[in-house]
Amino acid sequence: MNFRDNLIESEAGIERVVKASKRVAVLGIKTEQQAGQPALYVPEYLVRAGVEVVPVPVYYPDVTHILGKPVFRRLVDIPGEVDLVDVFRRPQDIDAHVDDIIAKKPKAVWFQSGIRNAAAAEKLAQAGIQVVQDRCLMVDHRRYGSR
Template sequence: MDMGADTDAVVERILTTYDTITVVGASAAEHKPAHYVPAHMQEHGWRIIPVNPAGGTILGETAYRSIADLPEQVGLVDVFRPSEATPEIARQAVAAGATALWLQLGIASAEARRIAEDAGLLYVEDRCLIVEQRRLRLEAPSLS
């Protein structure tokens, strides 16, 4: 996909399709974007599934040590990790059956893009969920 209008369409599709966001690199530290971005999305109706190697609890949810440890089907994977870590995360997302991969603002990887797109995943990079949610004035979709 080209950036711009095509990416805007993918962003809107993701935010209107997925009611659960698996957050790789989620943080319990309130000052970090990896905490306050998923917290914002949670406040607007999205369910958050944190993934952090330390485990524990983040945003009131059980934090899983890896994508592979999730006890349910994965849909949207949102990434708060350095760009160089994203190809491996993309491979893990594909292996887990994810259907969308979102790299947060400042995170981009041609290799992660290729892995995701070759597997048919919706793909967004270098965009912030909060910015896009506010711009599109969306709340979590009701899928029940």
């Protein structure tokens, strides 16, 4: 299989990723104090929609729970499998997380709206992980998740 097949851009591919994502680790999640920011209201929406969200904040070292769920500092520390890693990081900050993502082996990684990192996406795709770039998971979940 060509690794490019893991770079998901078609609507059918997006729909498959959304429907397969029952447990989502949110890398770069914000806390309730940042309620107006996408990195909190998107995972809040997912929780309301019945998705299991695992918070992985990058900052806020004193925070132990977000959205009532225990936080993890690294993806590899999360027990069990993760279907999707939803990434709220600036494109240039993603590279620092690639090895952690690959070590966790999620089925897919989702770079939120406005986030593209071709080198990181290619490395993840070559590791057998599907990658969606520059899309809002909340928008696509509303479109495909409830069908």
